[in-house]
Amino acid sequence: DAGITQSPRYKITETGRQVTLMCHQTWSHSYMFWYRQDLGHGLRLIYYSAAADITDKGEVPDGYVVSRSKTENFPLTLESATRSQTSVYFCASSDYSNEQFFGPGTRLTVL
Amino acid sequence: GENVEQHPSTLSVQEGDSAVIKCTYSDSASNYFPWYKQELGKRPQLIIDIRSNVGEKKDQRIAVTLNKTAKHFSLHITETQPEDSAVYFCAATPGYSSASKIIFGSGTRLSIRP
Numbered sequence: 001d002a003g004i005t006q007s008p009r010y011k012i013t014e015t016g017r018q019v020t021l022m023c024h025q026t027w028s029h030s031y032m033f034w035y036r037q038d039l040g041h042g043l044r045l046i047y048y049s050a051a052a053d054i055t056d057k058g059e060v061p062d063g064y065v066v067s068r069s070k071t072e073n074f075p076l077t078l079e080s081a082t083r084s085q086t087s088v089y090f091c092a093s094s095d096y097s098n099e100q101f102f103g104p105g106t107r108l109t110v111l
Numbered sequence: 112g113e114n115v116e117q118h119p120s121t122l123s124v125q126e127g128d129s130a131v132i133k134c135t136y137s138d139s140a141s142n143y144f145p146w147y148k149q150e151l152g153k154r155p156q157l158i159i160d161i162r163s164n165v166g167e168k169k170d171q172r173i174a175v176t177l178n179k180t181a182k183h184f185s186l187h188i189t190e191t192q193p194e195d196s197a198v199y200f201c202a203a204t205p206g207y208s209s210a211s212k213i214i215f216g217s218g219t220r221l222s223i224r225p
Contacts, residue, residue: 031211042117042200042217043155050211058212059112090154094211098143098204102154 003027006091006103014111019078021106023091029101031094032074033058034066036087037105043090049074081110113138113205117216125224130188132199132219137182140206144177144184145213147200155200159186188221196223 004025013019023032034046045058047066055066063085065077074093078085088107092100114137124130136144145160161168161175161184168175174187184203188195198220202213 033212035215040217043215045212045214048212059214096211098211098213099145099157099160100211100213102156104154 004091004093004101004103006089006106008106009104010107012109012111013081015080015082017081019081019108021076021078021089021091021108023074023076023103025072025074025091025093025101025103027093027095027101028071029093029095030071031100032068033092033094033100034064034074034076035090035092036060036085037090038087046076046089078108083110086110113141113203113214115201115203115214115216117201117219119219120217121220121222123222123224124191126191126193128191130186130191130195130221132186132201132221133183134185134201134203134216135181135183136203138203138205139179139182141203142206143204143213144175145202146175146186147202147215149198149200149218151197158199191223193223193225196221 007022033048035043044060049055049068090105091103094100117134142163147155148158149155172189177184198218200218201216204213
């Protein structure tokens with residue numbers, strides 16, 4: 001689905017550094033989501049957004065910050081990365097039909 | 112909040128046999144139940160979904176059933192093929208959510224033996 005992209009696709013960083021993961025969608029979907037995927041935990045919701053300037057916490061928001069100044073972008077920032085934040089991060093978007101379309105994912109390693 | 116439990120965590124079936132994955136949810140107001148398939152190294156993709164006003168839905172070899180009273184829903188794959196090997200996630204939309212939010216189960220790794 002070329003309509004939703006994530007960057008970077010791979011990132012290695014060190015503990016304590018700030019990292020921003022980008023998500024961009026071209027469908028003008030209202031809803032956008034950030035998940036992390038870890039073995040044994042499936043997909044856990046970090047933050048979501050119902051529209052520009054409207055965001056809310058998901059299941060595991062601690063250590064993460066989001067913003068949504070434009071409908072098409074939903075960046076996720078790790079303010080001070082920790083090893084426990086090593087994971088694969090997926091962004092997703094949806095319209096009012098509930099089906100979520102996922103981006104290709106970002107594999108983040110925190111050393 | 113909503114909690115979705117999924118079983119089994121791994122499942123191995125002979126090619127051509129059927130596979131069944133089961134999920135339970137906690138929020139009786141949940142009204143949307145999608146199933147996603149994730150192939151190795153790929154993103155999750157929706158394969159079938161069901162809404163709370165329907166008890167069963169079928170799409171070729173894939174079917175989903177919903178029992179609202181028991182708060183159970185299941186994925187059935189018949190005549191399994193090698194390309195069915197993947198991780199499958201069930202999910203549910205919390206009844207209070209107005210943001211199209213869904214909560215995922217922990218996943219089932221399905222392997223098809225030749």
